[in-house]
Amino acid sequence: MKHRTRAENMVPTGGGDGTGGSAGEGTGPMSGVGNLVGTAPATGAESRARPWYTAAARRFARNPTGLLALGCLLAFIASAVLAPLLAPHDPLDISGERLQPPSREHLLGTDELGRDILSRILYGGRVSLQVGIIAVVIALSVGGVLGLVAAYWEGRLDGVIMRVMDMMLAFPGILLALVIIAVLGPSLFNVMIAIGIASIPAYTRLVRGSTLSAKQNEYVEAARALGAGAWRIIFRHLVPNVAAPVIVLSTLGVAGAILATAGLSFIGLGAPPPTPEWGAMLATARNYIRRAWWLATFPGLAITITVLVINILGDALRDALDPRLKS
């Protein structure tokens, strides 16, 4: 299918039109991820040159938007980790009257049972970030290894792997995750696995494309001539070449996974009721939309801002890792 051919033709073109939209959960601003392939690490020619990431880090440090996004994300992570210290109330305890609007005691109001919304949002951040990161780790480790293997050995193995990926890609967006949840049963843990598995093809294609072009480098040939084994070549010489685009895709992938988790919880296939999860909070908020706007407003803002910050960070990373995209 067309997906595969495009992965093979992943030659940097400089435009922003990449294959991004198709990746993973159809998350978003992945424009140009494909264009990074094989461009960033220029270590091939001069073997003792500075590693590619110092230059990238310097470029990143010059981008105020990116730095701001990174700062915000670190703050969000800190607030999630420190939720037990920061939260004014226990997220599961009934700490006030039901459906109270924001007040001094409950800064973001209380929910339909009288639980403090601010505390639930803080604890919800733990769930979202955790699920987002673990889903991406699953997708990246499985998809990455498959992509490396497919590209390194090519041939029939490559064909089989990519056919399976094509099949997975034939399922639109969140539908594949939905199918997996249908099999495993609804729970937050299964959502994590489902989103992880559903995102595998995006990583496989990206890693395979980058590896295929990295393999052309002469130092790979040299390493092989010196007797280096397959896995040594893969991990020492090919993986660093693939890192740049994968970092970008993974960052954006966390944003996508957070959105997908919230969506699946919203339709009742994710976190079960008492869990403070942003999507699940919005599901109950829907029933009280006429009476209590704060129930629906704040958890949604939390999702949007978190995802926005990660997306901005992803864009900034792409600019830093592939300067050629900056016109």
Added chain:
Amino acid sequence: MSQYIAGRLLAAIPVLLGISVFVFFMAHLAPGDPVTIMLGLQADAEQMERLREELGLNDPLPVQYFRFLSGAVRGDLGRSLKSNRLVTQEITDRFPRTIQLAAAGMGLAITIGVIAGVVAAAFHRRLTDTATMILAILGVSVPSFWLGLMLIYLFSVRLRWLPVAGADTWRHLVLPAFSLGVLAAAILARMTRSGVLEVLRQDYVRTARAKGLSERVVLYRHALKNALIPVVTIVGLQFGGLLGGTVIIETLFAWPGLGTLAITSILARDFPMVQGIVLYLALGYVLVNLAVDLTYGYLDPRIRYRR
């Protein structure tokens, strides 16, 4: 061209077969015995065995798969474990609703996305461009169902302009279609903008400018057509996300389409139904991408004659 069409059609067949295998084994991998789901836990062993034999569940898996496949090809996907209605019947009742929603969402997305992208590119690095791109990144970050919820609050609860939920008139379609389309609109805006900017750097655009053509003519007559070719592909890919998104948006707006049916079926472990829905949605996605490929070949002859 006809050779190209035939090639594309043939290429879709293995994908469809793959999907059918996947969908079939999904139902068989799942924990939970369909016979128990149908008869309840207190059914006696003999009764269960009889039903099992009747449903062909005792045959080897490949035999069961081919029975499933030949049924599917003839439009027979079995019966719902829950309602005992024909799966195809229930799906064809609801599929038009989902298509209606997805088409309206995509229509909005294309209109908004392409216009915003062209405008942003035309005002490259000016306020309009920046503002559009900020909106676009917001658009890919906001969860569609929360946006929908906020729109319900504003337009249905506060202003009382539009209904909260349901699917009777076009007024019911506005909010769900918009909430559904925002993500694709934002992505299309970014793609269109970069596509137009890319084309504006081409030699023939420089030539057109050098001839003294106005910037307007250059943009609309020379740049736009070529810039939109990659956008067509993105539309196809986004359509998949949109179909998946209907599952969530339909729940929010109580839209009687396949999405709401999918969720109730998953929760009830009604696997023939889930199988059928997944098959239909995946088929819809494959067909849309086929249509996109064909459009693409039509727009850009280079693609047709390659290979």
